[in-house]
Amino acid sequence: MVLSSSVSRPISQLQLAPGSVVTIPEVSWQEFEAILLELGEKRSARIAYSEKTLEIMVPLPEHEIPTDLMSDIAKLLLRLTGQRYQPFGSTTFKREGVAGVEPDACFYIRHYERMIGRRRLQAGDPPPDLAIETDVTSKTVIGAYRALAVPEVWIYDEGVFTIFVFQDGDYVESTTSATFPDLPISALVVGAISRAWQVGSLQALEELEATVRGFEPED
Numbered sequence: 008m009v010l011s012s013s014v015s016r017p018i019s020q021l022q023l024a025p026g027s028v029v030t031i032p033e034v035s036w037q038e039f040e041a042i043l044l045e046l047g048e049k050r051s052a053r054i055a056y057s058e059k060t061l062e063i064m065v066p067l068p069e070h071e072i073p074t075d076l077m078s079d080i081a082k083l084l085l086r087l088t089g090q091r092y093q094p095f096g097s098t099t100f101k102r103e104g105v106a107g108v109e110p111d112a113c114f115y116i117r118h119y120e121r122m123i124g125r126r127r128l129q130a131g132d133p134p135p136d137l138a139i140e141t142d143v144t145s146k147t148v149i150g151a152y153r154a155l156a157v158p159e160v161w162i163y164d165e166g167v168f169t170i171f172v173f174q175d176g177d178y179v180e181s182t183t184s185a186t187f188p189d190l191p192i193s194a195l196v197v198g199a200i201s202r203a204w205q206v207g208s209l210q211a212l213e214e215l216e217a218t219v220r221g222f223e224p225e226d
Contacts, residue, residue: 051065066111114136142163
């Protein structure tokens with residue numbers, strides 16, 4: 008007779024190298040919540056949960072420069088276009104029993120006043136208006152955003168920038184940003200990230216600001 012038994016160990020004990028992605032199917036919502044609690048808030052890994060599939064991702068070091076830069080670009084463009092906002096970083100957003108996701112960066116724009124001073128999300132809070140992801144192609148991640156109905160998601164993947172706009176219950180790829188409809192966002196973001204590798208993030212942002220100001224009509 009051959010006896011078999013399963014071996015389990017806490018998720019927090021997994022040693023994941025930078026760039027790793029672990030996919031775990033058939034995870035219940037209760038298990039997802041328990042894993043979030045086990046992993047804690049101070050961690051480098053990002054999670055996404057949709058359709059009972061959990062993904063745990065550990066970003067590569069080169070992931071951080073585009074991520075930080077895209078967040079700075081969004082802040083710069085919001086300021087230049089006169090839009091107020093409240094950043095929420097990599098907060099864990101959840102739809103009870105359905106999905107959860109942690110963006111690399113996100114912003115409240117339409118409801119920014121409501122979210123000022125919010126230390127923890129509360130029941131009934133809206134999703135952020137803009138979420139940013141770097142190096143993500145997973146259906147799990149997009150599925151989680153779909154369940155949360157985030158109005159706009161930016162994804163940058165190895166030089167390719169994609170805008171997803173939420174329409175009629177699903178995401179459609181768009182060449183135009185709903186947040187910045189009058190700006191060529193794709194060209195601006197890809198150009199700024201490329202320049203940042205050459206001249207540094209600060210100069211890339213300064214050049215981007217000069218470019219955007221050049222679009223403004225003269226008095």
